[in-house]
Amino acid sequence: MIVTVTLNPAVDKTYNTDSVRLGDVNRMRSAFSVAGGKGINVAKILRQFHLPVAVMGFLGGYSGRMIEDTMSKMGAECHFTRTKKDTRTSINILGDDGYVTELLEPGPDISEKELDNFLKEFEYCLEGGELFVLSGSVPGGVPLDIYARLIRRCREEKRKVFLDTSGELLREGIKEKPYLVKPNKKELEYIAGRKLTDREDVIGEAKKLVEQGIEKVVVSLGREGLVYADRERVLFEPAKAVKAVNTVGCGDSVVASLCMSEVSGDDCQLALRKAAALAAANATTRETAMIPLNSYLDLL
Template sequence: MILTVTPNPSLDRTYELPGVVRGAVLRATADRVDPGGKGVNVARAVAAAGHRTVAVAPMGGPEGALLARLLGELGIEAAGVPITGSTRVNVTLVEPDGTLTKINAAGPELSADEAEGVFDAVRSRSSTADWIACCGSLPRGLAPEWYAELVARSHRAGARIALDTSGDALTAALAGGPDVIKPNALELAEAVGRPLGTVGDVLKAAEELRERGARSVLASLGADGQLLVEASGAYFATARVDAVRSNVGAGDASLAGFLTAGGRGPGALASAVAHGAAAVRLAGSLMPAPADLDPTSVVTTSHVPLDRALTEPAP
């Protein structure tokens, strides 16, 4: 069972448009609403793969009620923590060539009691969890050290922690030894304070974060693939994707694939890449089911291509 923690969940509304023109009235060719937030997306991908998952998240207002209902319809147990504010609504505009324009709302401000309520919800449900996936930005009201405290409490309870966040929240949590962190290239560059232009640069940065406490690093490099650095060594994997429809939630699907495959080693990395590649072929923030996966398209190696330039270097 994968327990997910999403401190700042959302409803994600996606509109497919023939084009985006400022100041014009735009008519969508398709639209959908999905439960959102990085941890919620991980839970959706875990459920789509046929595994049990529980989604812990603060939920408030009619938006929070809709979020809980949508999760239930997907077979996900929603462990909602009641809050005074309303769950945020994010909007994504998708153009025919795959260009995305995202509008992310700030979300509600959590009180100290509401933040403690999230800790309590995790504690009461973590005894049967194989992994706790803590994902996404922190809402207003939570200090950058909030994830660090969650990692510490969860480790004391004997749980394994996967952390997918960025900035001060990521760096503050490193000393607590999260079992795996999942930064993208930009987040990794920010954490080490220098630009990353090659896969070798990414490897050095991942090793640095391991020295600072992370037990393993699963680095997402977009179209260039993914790099896993752990105690057993470093592994690199790529997958062929002929057409990208939407990359919203692809990293979250990737983390779900990694954790449901055991959360370590080249096999889990291959699963992560297969899930991420499948997600970008789907509309909006849809999560891939087993039928969407193409494991044969994934190439995994322990010979990391150090000199390979990143398609999108991290400044």
């Protein structure tokens, strides 16, 4: 069982219209909502490849129920923690005039009791889970060392952790030595405390993380590709050339693919190749984390 943790999920709503006028009535031509959040995306992809998945995190209100409904229909085991406040909705308005307008809610504040309930549920999932994916940001009320705490518990119970987050959450998490981290370039720069100029620079910083005790470091460099480092080797895999329609969730696709490779025991070269193909396939469709299987196999 792979367990994905999404502490700050969202319903992602996309509108299409001609253009947005401030202070006016704006009629939308179409509206489309999907369950979103990084760990949710990873779980969606894993389910498309029929892996057993459990999903955790905070959900509240109707928007929360929509996410739970989506995930349980996809066959994921749901272990969400209920919150009094509603799960946020992120709105994306695509104008025919080329403007993209985003309306982003702050997300619900989590109470101490709710955090406590989540931690109890996490203890429960520790029994059945083998691999834990900790992804994305956290809502207010959740301490920045939350991932560090979860990683420590996973290590004590000999469970592997993949960490994909940013800023202080990443910095704190790294201290507890997750099995794998997947920063993008900006996230790695935050850890390094400086701009990284070229690939050699990126490799140098990735190696430092390995020296600190992280088994596998995968740095995603957007359209450039992927860098991999472990104790024995450093690899680079160029991104696949595709006509990108929507690159949101490419990082989540990499994480999902690395999970599948971990389970099936792929060597790191193959794991990297699969991750690049899966992320590129994700970029070819409008909807995030819905992988066109034929494109994926062609790219691979």
